[in-house]
Amino acid sequence: MMTGLHVRDLVTEFHSRSGVTRALHNISFDVGANEVVGVVGESGSGKSTVVRSVIKLLMPPGRVMEGTAEFDGQDLIRLSERQIRQIRGKEIGFVAQNPFSALNPVVRIEKQFANIAKAHGLKVDTESRARALDLLASSGVNDPERVMRGYAHELSGGMAQRVVIAMALYLNPRLVIADEPTTALDLTVQRQVLDTLTRLTKDCGRSMLIVTHDLGVVANYCDRVLVMYRGRIVEQGPVSEVFVRPQDPYTVSLLNSVVQPKAAGTAHPTELSESRSI
Numbered sequence: 001m002m003t004g005l006h007v008r009d010l011v012t013e014f015h016s017r018s019g020v021t022r023a024l025h026n027i028s029f030d031v032g033a034n035e036v037v038g039v040v041g042e043s044g045s046g047k048s049t050v051v052r053s054v055i056k057l058l059m060p061p062g063r064v065m066e067g068t069a070e071f072d073g074q075d076l077i078r079l080s081e082r083q084i085r086q087i088r089g090k091e092i093g094f095v096a097q098n099p100f101s102a103l104n105p106v107v108r109i110e111k112q113f114a115n116i117a118k119a120h121g122l123k124v125d126t127e128s129r130a131r132a133l134d135l136l137a138s139s140g141v142n143d144p145e146r147v148m149r150g151y152a153h154e155l156s157g158g159m160a161q162r163v164v165i166a167m168a169l170y171l172n173p174r175l176v177i178a179d180e181p182t183t184a185l186d187l188t189v190q191r192q193v194l195d196t197l198t199r200l201t202k203d204c205g206r207s208m209l210i211v212t213h214d215l216g217v218v219a220n221y222c223d224r225v226l227v228m229y230r231g232r233i234v235e236q237g238p239v240s241e242v243f244v245r246p247q248d249p250y251t252v253s254l255l256n257s258v259v260q261p262k263a264a265g266t267a268h269p270t271e272l273s274e275s276r277s278i
């Protein structure tokens with residue numbers, strides 16, 4: 001049994017009265033154990049559709065037509081709604097773009113942690129509560145006790161997303177999937193929240209698939225990168241190769257678009273981020 005996530009020939013379409021849109025064309029990629037894989041590409045290229053197809057959170061009229069997404073020996077695509085629910089939250093943690101859509105506005109944060117445990121048949125006791133408090137603290141939530149007693153609307157966007165991250169990691173998932181987890185947040189806290197998410201994921205030897213439009217984030221945090229364009233992966237590989245010697249013209253233009261050219265002709269992808277560490 002291979003560990004990690006192995007997606008093969010995924011084809012996803014949106015069917016409506018006005019016709020069929022093929023949003024994904026034979027997508028194949030792997031997320032190995034302990035690996036952080038970034039997904040980049042312009043808006044509408046299919047990044048969210050990949051993520052949502054894999055974890056069965058695709059909204060109608062979206063439909064996976066072909067392909068497999070093998071995770072620890074089973075094909076997620078073919079699981080029933082009930083089976084995927086057992087995996088989501090427990091084996092695979094998900095962090096969406098908008099934290100407030102992931103939090104229940106009328107249920108105290110503490111109760112929401114408890115509900116996650118209960119949904120997976122785990123007992124709720126002082127130990128599980130302590131674990132939630134620990135995770136909130138390591139996610140950068142000040143005064144976790146107070147946050148646990150409160151409601152989502154009392155939190156800033158950055159704090160709410162930190163709570164969602166703690167919830168996503170609560171049951172120790174082996175894989176964390178994040179879809180532009182900080183785009184809804186203030187610029188000043190975006191990097192901090194991403195730092196937290198990747199640090200907590202990597203420190204525990206989990207793997208991660210992270211969608212982002214921020215190539216600096218990929219340069220800093222990801223081992224490998226998938227470049228999407230119009231529903232296809234046009235290039236994928238180690239960040240150190242793809243960003244330094246891009247092979248596809250779209251990757252080249254994507255990298256050039258974020259480089260600050262000092263003078264005509266001197267722009268180079270290695271100037272991508274002052275703090276990159278590849």
Ligand SMILES: Nc1ncnc2c1ncn2[C@@H]1O[C@H](COP(=O)(O)OP(=O)(O)O)[C@@H](O)[C@H]1O
Pocket residue numbers: 014021023041042043044045046047048049050059060061062
């Ligand atoms: N609800 C929908 N109905 C029809 N087509 C959709 C819908 N959602 C997404 N699509 C199609 O899928 C493509 C990819 O969308 P998405 O995965 O959200 O892109 P990204 O996350 O890269 O911005 C869109 O360009 C569009 O053609």
Ligand SMILES: [Mg+2]
Pocket residue numbers: 047048049180
């Ligand atoms: Mg998206």
